[in-house]
Amino acid sequence: MGLDYDISTNEQNFVLEALKQDVRLDGRKLNEMREVNIKILPSEYGHVEVSLGRTRVGCKVSSEIVKPYEDRPFEGIFMINSEISPMCSPFFEVGAGGSGYGVGSNSSQANEEVLISRMIEKAVRRSNALDVESLCIVAGKKCWAIRADLQFLNYDGNFVDASCIAVMSALLHFRKPDIEVAGEDVVVYDTNQREPVPLSILHIPISITFNYFNPNGSEENIKGDLNNELILVDADLLEERLSLGSMTITLNKNQEICQMMKSGGLNIDASLIMNCCSYASKLVDELTEKIHNVLKQDAAVRTNKTEEKELRVFNER
């Protein structure tokens, strides 16, 4: 309701001065990301917690069998629920954006929340990261509905990048129960009876957010010809609030741009945007590697060695 973070002129000047000297308040350089920590909760499949510095996001994937949409009988359903609760920061109000409760509300909080939700939706769902056709069971009658619930636990800037990593690693980790189809009848096997099956993930889109500052003020950006905008990766809360514009690029390992969003803010030269893209692709490679490593470690912990030995067709003699 109009309440916002208090940011003093002192902080504003200090951040800009520090950025000019290529340092940030947490000691990073401009092009460094905060430490990404991906934690898979051991109790179940598809429950992941991602922290990006002090920003923390949880994601839980679940599945059920439902009737597909009338106009898309051969496709399953994939939903991402990303309502931001005030738990992560009083900046976000209950039902301000997200699921469309406060449609009339015009506050900056609501806008921000809608922007975050839309960006995650575009990055993950509309880039066809999850193959929805593989979720079809009986055409027009039954299909899997996969639902990813995001829980925003703490806000210190850059929710989009953190939640993108969270959704993708949760989807990669999730296993749905095995089924058998005989005509129109579907048998769902318990996870103890048959090994559950992973989802078919076509590619791993990862978002990287850049924030822009102009050391000479925003006026220079419009009038002058200098191109010395300061570009920083993975802004924290204070930097995000103070920046003059931001851009989110979603890429995958094959250097395909799935989504790119720059809503307002400073005018940036095309060549600088190209630089951002190539730098983002480097970061995406590292992050993809990291997700795969975490998943591999988790798989090693989960497999029960003795059980596997017993299930083997051949006995070692």
Added chain:
Amino acid sequence: MSFVLPGNQIQVKSANVVLGPNVDIAPGSINETVLTPTTAGMLKVKKANPQSSLYYVESNTKRYVPQINDFVIGVLFGAFGEYFRISLNSFSPPVLLNQYSFPNASKKNRPRLSNGDLVYARVSAVERNVDVELSCIDATTGKEGGFGVLSDGLVFDVKLAFARYLLFNSDAEIFTQLVKRCKFEIAIGVNGRIWIKTDDIKTTIACVNVIRNSQNWTKEELPAKIEDTFKVLKTN
């Protein structure tokens, strides 16, 4: 010192008691000397003066509730009439600072402040149903007393108990270690805000990180961690 919860009864020997923060007289015992804490925390007893002792409960929170005579750091974000509107906490209702609550301020000589300025002030009035008021005049001397606008430097948030600890213990280990490394100017508000100013930006950042992170450091590991923080910034 012991851990207490609201509803506990604290028996006091003598009737000469000064009630500190988070302590109240237990209901129905006006004549007796039974106190009760209003929040969970550690009960502390201090000698207030030769006759009486001060009882208070120390507890840690993140949200600041103004108390009279607290030293606070606020951000100015508006002016109306003869008042400035100051925020002590993000997302909290604003408090007021009278333009005449500055030393030597008069109708002709008003303090010149603009939006976003940081102010170090004392809470001068807390009444129910009335806006909290601040003042930049030292209550005892009527002079400046270190209050006023804080220019340059950097402000950051810490937990309230930590801010109180630093304000009331100027010989805190963290400070004795920090003064060996650099010279700095500091203002501590019990609303969990600390303002610090040093000669250059990297040192300021190092100091901020040291103070903020030292909330979770033990006394033994302090020198090594300070060394690390400074080293990282100097090599960058």
